[in-house]
Amino acid sequence: MEELTFAAALTDLASMAPEIWQACRETALMLAVGLVAAIALGGPLGIVLYLSQPGQLFANRWVNGLLGWTVNLVRSFPFIILMVSLVPLTRLIVGSTIGPVAAAVPLSFAAIPYFARLVEQTLREIPRGVVEAAEAMGASPMQIIVKVLLNEARSGLISSLTILTISFLSYSAVAGVVGGGGIGDLAIRYGYYRFQTDVMVAMVLLLVLIVQIIQFAGNRLASRLDKR
Amino acid sequence: MIHLQNIRKRFRRPDGGWFDAVCDTSLSIGAGEVFGLIGFSGAGKSTLLRLINLLERPDGGAVIVAGQDLTALDAKALRRARQQLGMVFQQFNLMANRTVAGNIAFPLEIAGWSAADIASRVAECLEIVGLADRAEHYPAQLSGGQKQRVGIARALAPRPKVILADEPTSALDPKTTQSILDCLKDINQRFGVTVVIVTHEMHVVRSICHRAAVLDAGSVVEVVEVNGAEVDARSALARSLLEAA
Ligand SMILES: Nc1ncnc2c1ncn2[C@@H]1O[C@H](COP(=O)(O)OP(=O)(O)OP(=O)(O)O)[C@@H](O)[C@H]1O
Numbered sequence: 001m002e003e004l005t006f007a008a009a010l011t012d013l014a015s016m017a018p019e020i021w022q023a024c025r026e027t028a029l030m031l032a033v034g035l036v037a038a039i040a041l042g043g044p045l046g047i048v049l050y051l052s053q054p055g056q057l058f059a060n061r062w063v064n065g066l067l068g069w070t071v072n073l074v075r076s077f078p079f080i081i082l083m084v085s086l087v088p089l090t091r092l093i094v095g096s097t098i099g100p101v102a103a104a105v106p107l108s109f110a111a112i113p114y115f116a117r118l119v120e121q122t123l124r125e126i127p128r129g130v131v132e133a134a135e136a137m138g139a140s141p142m143q144i145i146v147k148v149l150l151n152e153a154r155s156g157l158i159s160s161l162t163i164l165t166i167s168f169l170s171y172s173a174v175a176g177v178v179g180g181g182g183i184g185d186l187a188i189r190y191g192y193y194r195f196q197t198d199v200m201v202a203m204v205l206l207l208v209l210i211v212q213i214i215q216f217a218g219n220r221l222a223s224r225l226d227k228r
Numbered sequence: 229m230i231h232l233q234n235i236r237k238r239f240r241r242p243d244g245g246w247f248d249a250v251c252d253t254s255l256s257i258g259a260g261e262v263f264g265l266i267g268f269s270g271a272g273k274s275t276l277l278r279l280i281n282l283l284e285r286p287d288g289g290a291v292i293v294a295g296q297d298l299t300a301l302d303a304k305a306l307r308r309a310r311q312q313l314g315m316v317f318q319q320f321n322l323m324a325n326r327t328v329a330g331n332i333a334f335p336l337e338i339a340g341w342s343a344a345d346i347a348s349r350v351a352e353c354l355e356i357v358g359l360a361d362r363a364e365h366y367p368a369q370l371s372g373g374q375k376q377r378v379g380i381a382r383a384l385a386p387r388p389k390v391i392l393a394d395e396p397t398s399a400l401d402p403k404t405t406q407s408i409l410d411c412l413k414d415i416n417q418r419f420g421v422t423v424v425i426v427t428h429e430m431h432v433v434r435s436i437c438h439r440a441a442v443l444d445a446g447s448v449v450e451v452v453e454v455n456g457a458e459v460d461a462r463s464a465l466a467r468s469l470l471e472a473a
């Protein structure tokens with residue numbers, strides 16, 4: 001292995017710019033699909049989990065128990081095993097099992113119950129009395145969900161989404177290794193398998209930077225929305 | 229205005245048995261009256277109040293408000309009926325992420341008012357409770373007494389026939405208590421709104437109620453008349469509450 005100088009590393013990275021850019025786009029795609037699935041399906045699931053709890057608007061032991069059990073089941077799979085188990089489903093939906101779109105399937109699958117639990121937790125912090133006041137004023141269940149629950153929990157929901165995004169940035173690196181591509185994949189392919197330490201370090205620094213930005217933006221937005 | 233007929237309500241105890249929170253109670257409250265529900269802790273005051281807007285569903289009996297039996301209504305009709313019944317809470321129960329104006333607007337949004345009507349009604353209600361300068365504040369920026377004024381304005385906004393208040397002053401100091409009671413009294417006199425107020429303090433009854441039901445162990449022991457500040461009580465329980473005050 002030739003000696004690594006800063007200048008050499010820079011030219012090396014510069015020559016790889018298109019590949020790095022490609023990896024960023026793949027990571028962004030995996031995350032975007034996973035987050036959209038989490039919000040669109042995990043969000044409502046979390047609301048149902050919350051509302052079906054004893055003492056809540058639609059208290060139902062069976063619904064709550066069944067949903068809670070299913071969520072726990074999916075969440076107990078180590079991600080890499082979940083990914084492998086979902087190969088048939090992925091092939092069915094995407095038609096292929098490699099590439100960022102294919103990797104987005106198991107990512108979404110893991111993101112949905114994860115976000116559902118985060119939503120449930122966040123909603124629990126709303127005082128019961130506030131919901132009851134809305135009930136007493138004649139609000140419909142839909143009005144209570146949208147105008148009271150989601151609005152009162154909005155800052156917590158943004159924090160939850162921040163946590164989810166950051167966790168899934170690292171999940172997406174795992175998904176990348178088995179054919180999804182992305183920043184994590186690039187770091188491992190060049191840095192780990194081909195001993196190009198400069199590429200690995202650069203990719204890790206890039207991930208560090210992305211995480212910091214996401215957390216900073218999440219905190220800022222959450223505190224701006226919080227009027228408590 | 230409000231007729232409770234042979235209302236019963238029991239709760240499951242943790243040990244599996246039943247606990248009678250309200251047993252076979254009948255009560256009539258007239259239009260424009262300020263009516264107190266008084267008794268010691270656990271007497272069933274809150275439960276009885278919550279039975280009036282069906283936050284608790286009775287196990288038996290009828291709840292008739294403005295000529296309508298609420299227990300016979302379906303979910304949608306009950307929601308409409310509830311818009312005629314404002315409620316004020318001990319812990320205020322305001323929405324922390326809505327401004328004062330936003331909180332007062334909430335029941336009007338629920339009832340489908342237009343934005344222009346909401347704006348003018350909110351301004352009116354803010355004026356009534358003396359918080360016109362706080363419209364854009366958030367509840368976290370208000371004192372307890374101010375929060376309760378918002379609670380009252382919110383209850384008053386849809387022009388209800390009845391306001392139900394569960395210990396609206398119990399979280400407040402004596403001076404603030406008096407100003408909140410004056411505010412409720414003022415609303416009752418100016419708009420003829422019937423007020424049902426739960427309290428464990430006889431002085432609240434003295435200062436605003438026309439009549440009050442004395443409750444013990446889920447039953448009405450006596451309905452007392454208030455003349456000026458004189459409470460005409462016969463039962464031993466009512467007398468002990470009088471002495472405690
Ligand atoms: N949801 C419930 N489940 C079980 N028991 C309940 C429930 N709500 C009230 N109770 C019981 O019913 C009884 C009457 O309660 P209620 O809240 O009406 O009393 P209260 O007169 O308002 O008392 P306080 O002055 O302490 O507020 C109490 O013993 C209480 O424990």
Ligand SMILES: [Mg+2]
Pocket residue numbers: 273274275
């Ligand atoms: Mg009570």
